[in-house]
Amino acid sequence: MAQAHSKSAIAFSSLVILVAGLFCFYAKTSQVKVHGDLYPLHARFVSANGLKPHDAVLIGGVTVGMVDQITLDKNSYMADVILFINKSLKIPDDSRFDIDSATMTSDYGVFIRPGTSTKMLSENATVTNTRDAASLEQQISNYIFGNGGLPEDN
Structure with missing residues (x-):
């Protein structure tokens, strides 16, 4: 039982880190871009x-x-x-x-x-x-x- 709980906690933590990483990527790529002089x-x-x-x-x-x-x-x-x-x-x-x-x-x-x-x-x-x-x-x-x-x- 404890081992199953530990695996689900690791899976959930990994998902949270992945979502946070995707959010950071989106925030970085959606900044205002102005081209030219x-x-x-x-x-x-x-x-x-x-x-x-x-x-x-x-x-x-x-x-x-x-x-x-x-x-x-x-x-x-x-x-x-x-x-x-x-x-x-x-x-x-x-x-x-x-x-x-x-x-x-x-x-x-x-x-x-x-x-x-x-x-x-x-x-x-x-x-x-x-x-x-x-x-x-x-x-x-x-x-x-x-x-x-x-x-x-x-």
Whole structure:
């Protein structure tokens, strides 16, 4: 009896280790991958809560870059987010950068809403047209009630 219990414990432990290994493999291979030459941009947010390095930068749901670093500007007390964007993309200088998530349970990322300007952001430009992430309460409220009949914040 004790020998059967020992064998099942070993089998269960092996299964747990295998599942943990598969999870680690999935986590490593599912990280944001951006190909090609990249250029840096800075985005200033009142709060970068929920955002972390290596999160995706997206335009229209397509990954076009990644978050590199998040620091605090000691003069303005705003979050300075350094992003790397695919060099083949030119982003209008009136674009808005939002910290958001595709669903309530997915990771945050920086979603770029392209503007209409003919002037493009240059390398190392600082974007101040930003919007912070909505709180969980606000996300739930938006999900249940829509935007409450209010016009969308542009």
